[in-house]
Amino acid sequence: MTVTRAPVMTDVARLAGVSHQTVSRVLNNHPNVKTITRQRVLDAIRMLGYRPNAHARGLAGRHARVIGVISYNTILYGPAATLLGIERAARAAGYGVSIATLERIDPQGITSAIGALTDQSVAGIIVVAPQHAAATALHGLPEHIPAVTVGPSGISVAQTVGARLITEHLLNLGHPTVWHIAGPPDSVEARDRIDSWTRAMNRAGVTPPAPITGDWSARSGYLAGLALASRRGVTAVFAGNDHMALGLLRAFAERGVRVPGDISVAGFDDIPEAAYLNPPLTTVRQDFDEVGRRCIATLLHRLGAGGPVPDAVTSVAPTLVVRDSTAPH
Structure with missing residues (x-):
C-alpha cells in the first residue's frame, strides 16, 4: 500500500x-x-x-472544541452558504470548525474524511452532503462521536414549501401555467422542488408541462431559455435556482423577450446578486444561518454541553421574496 x-x-x-x-x-x-x-x-x-497526533491522543476521553464538517460540492451557493452558517454558529458557541471537503461521493472518500476528522478528536460531526453520502458517513462514525446531517433526513430548509410558494405566486398572478427548469436528477433538493411544483399545479387544476432538466449552472438556464424563447404560450418560468434564472434572463434578453412584460421569471436561493439582476429577481430565500444554528444546537445538546434545547422542528421555513421579474399576466 x-x-x-x-x-x-x-x-x-x-x-x-x-x-x-x-x-x-x-x-x-x-x-x-x-x-x-x-x-x-x-x-x-x-x-x-x-x-x-500527540495532541489528539492527549485529548482522549475529552474532545477538542472543534466540530468537524463533511461537505460536498461547495462551489454551489447552497452548500457554501450552509458551511458559512455552521461556522458562524459554531464560533458563537465557542467552537472552531474543521472542514473535510469531498471531491467525489464514494465510500473511500467518505472514509478518508471521517478518518481525517476523527484524528483531530473533533467533538462532533456535521454532514452536508447528498442523502446517500450522509447515510454512509453516519454508518462509519465512531459511536462516541455525535453527528448531525443537513438534508432531507436531518436539518434543512423546506424545499417543498419554497417551490409551492413560487408556483402559487406565479399562478396567482394569472399565468395559465408555470414552466420549470429543474436541477440535476440525482439531487434530492431538485426532486423535492419538482414534486412540490407538480402538486401545486395539480391543485390549481393545471396540467404541468414536462420539466426541463438543468444542472444548477447559469449555462443550463441559458440553454433552456433559448428553447423557451421560441415556444408559444410561455408566460411564466420557475428556475430551480438563481444561477439558472440568471442564464434564463440572459437568453431572453438576447431573443428580445421582455421580463416580466412577456415572461415572468422566478428563481430559488436568493443569492446576494439576485436583487441586482436586470430585472431584480423574484426568488425564495433560504435561511442558511438558521440551519447552521440548529445544527450546532442539536450537536451541543447531544454532547451534553449545555445551552438552549434545540428546536424539535428540523425543517427551516423559506421566504418568498417578490421583486420586479414577476408581474400579472
Whole structure:
C-alpha cells in the first residue's frame, strides 16, 4: 500500500483490515482488542510509518472544541452558504470548525474524511452532503462521536414549501401555467422542488408541462431559455435556482423577450446578486444561518454541553421574496 501524504488513522485501518475505531482502541491501549488484531494494527502502523497526533491522543476521553464538517460540492451557493452558517454558529458557541471537503461521493472518500476528522478528536460531526453520502458517513462514525446531517433526513430548509410558494405566486398572478427548469436528477433538493411544483399545479387544476432538466449552472438556464424563447404560450418560468434564472434572463434578453412584460421569471436561493439582476429577481430565500444554528444546537445538546434545547422542528421555513421579474399576466 503506497501513501503519498502523511498517513492517517484511516490508512492504518485499511491496511490492517479493521475499523478506525479499532485502531483508536489499540493506540489508547484499550483492553477489549484481540491479541491477533492488535498485532495487525501495530504491524500496519510500523509499515506505514504512522505517527499518531500527540495532541489528539492527549485529548482522549475529552474532545477538542472543534466540530468537524463533511461537505460536498461547495462551489454551489447552497452548500457554501450552509458551511458559512455552521461556522458562524459554531464560533458563537465557542467552537472552531474543521472542514473535510469531498471531491467525489464514494465510500473511500467518505472514509478518508471521517478518518481525517476523527484524528483531530473533533467533538462532533456535521454532514452536508447528498442523502446517500450522509447515510454512509453516519454508518462509519465512531459511536462516541455525535453527528448531525443537513438534508432531507436531518436539518434543512423546506424545499417543498419554497417551490409551492413560487408556483402559487406565479399562478396567482394569472399565468395559465408555470414552466420549470429543474436541477440535476440525482439531487434530492431538485426532486423535492419538482414534486412540490407538480402538486401545486395539480391543485390549481393545471396540467404541468414536462420539466426541463438543468444542472444548477447559469449555462443550463441559458440553454433552456433559448428553447423557451421560441415556444408559444410561455408566460411564466420557475428556475430551480438563481444561477439558472440568471442564464434564463440572459437568453431572453438576447431573443428580445421582455421580463416580466412577456415572461415572468422566478428563481430559488436568493443569492446576494439576485436583487441586482436586470430585472431584480423574484426568488425564495433560504435561511442558511438558521440551519447552521440548529445544527450546532442539536450537536451541543447531544454532547451534553449545555445551552438552549434545540428546536424539535428540523425543517427551516423559506421566504418568498417578490421583486420586479414577476408581474400579472
